[in-house]
Amino acid sequence: MDEYGQDMHEVTVVRPEGESHYLSPPVQRACRLLRYIAEGGSFANIRAVATQLDISRTTLLRLLHTFEVERFIEKVSGGGDYQIGIDLVGMVGDHAYGQDLVRIGMPVIARLAEETGLSAHLGVLDGLDAMYLARRVPNVPLASNITVGSRISAHATTLGRAILAVMDAETVRAMYAGCVLGQYTDMTPTTWESLEARLRAEREMGYSVSDGVYSNGVSSVAAPIFGHGHKVLAALNVTGPTSLFKMSLRRETQIIEQVCKAAHILSVRIGDREEAAPPVGSHCDLHVGR
Numbered sequence: 001m002d003e004y005g006q007d008m009h010e011v012t013v014v015r016p017e018g019e020s021h022y023l024s025p026p027v028q029r030a031c032r033l034l035r036y037i038a039e040g041g042s043f044a045n046i047r048a049v050a051t052q053l054d055i056s057r058t059t060l061l062r063l064l065h066t067f068e069v070e071r072f073i074e075k076v077s078g079g080g081d082y083q084i085g086i087d088l089v090g091m092v093g094d095h096a097y098g099q100d101l102v103r104i105g106m107p108v109i110a111r112l113a114e115e116t117g118l119s120a121h122l123g124v125l126d127g128l129d130a131m132y133l134a135r136r137v138p139n140v141p142l143a144s145n146i147t148v149g150s151r152i153s154a155h156a157t158t159l160g161r162a163i164l165a166v167m168d169a170e171t172v173r174a175m176y177a178g179c180v181l182g183q184y185t186d187m188t189p190t191t192w193e194s195l196e197a198r199l200r201a202e203r204e205m206g207y208s209v210s211d212g213v214y215s216n217g218v219s220s221v222a223a224p225i226f227g228h229g230h231k232v233l234a235a236l237n238v239t240g241p242t243s244l245f246k247m248s249l250r251r252e253t254q255i256i257e258q259v260c261k262a263a264h265i266l267s268v269r270i271g272d273r274e275e276a277a278p279p280v281g282s283h284c285d286l287h288v289g290r
Helices: 025-036 045-053 057-069 086-097 101-116 158-164 168-175 193-206 249-269
Strands: 073-075 082-084 119-126 129-136 150-153 208-211 216-224 232-241
Touching: 025 045, 025 082, 045 057, 057 073, 057 082, 082 158, 086 101, 101 119, 101 129, 101 232, 101 249, 119 150, 119 158, 150 158, 158 193, 158 208, 158 216, 158 232, 168 193, 216 249, 232 249
Parallel strands: none
Antiparallel strands: 073 082, 119 129, 119 232, 129 150, 208 216, 216 232
16 A cells, blocks of 8 residues: 555565575564554454464464564554554664664654644665654644555655665665666656656755655655764655645745754754755755656
């Protein structure tokens, strides 16, 4: 499913030949369950979930109980479903940066969601995916249903491109060498040349923008987050129906400024000492790189 509940193509992971000899089936079952939860899978029918994941019903229930006790997952308020728990997210943050990025970032993205009335997310780059570490959604219709732990192709989301745009260009080129870029809408870049042009434009602007690149009718703005030595660590974004972004040019400009300001505040809090905030304002071409 996409971030607003629309069905997307199922992704099949192909393992290198000979790798299965070293795999642990119990760990694989646990991993399948965590991915299912991270993608927002429903537990309304436990037997159906067990069949889908190729796990016995008893094993599924034991895994759910164990993960919940260890705080790797937690129950979603008001229902029988689950989401990725804070301990698992915290482990990712601590391992990646030596700091609790989520703890520091949550107040910032919470305020950003409140100020903009849009869904706000914090994420990092993991290979060619953007991985979502934290989210805050406003109490409005059509709020993003992307869950903590979700992974989306980095080239298709502002959260990923905001990081890629400020990385070393040759490093990014090597990362995508020989890769086939998945297409989610007619606006998704599907060649390295189109992605490179978009990243170059977004690097110059200081933020990434999207109108229907990942999901039709959905817009997004993201800005990078820097740490010690002005090294890019993560990104934050806001997403919502395009109509909420396009109410007026003033509204769109305000959203961009709020996102860039929030990213700058979080960068300073986690150790960046660059004084200059990202370049935003009326001089920026808001339609470049979409």
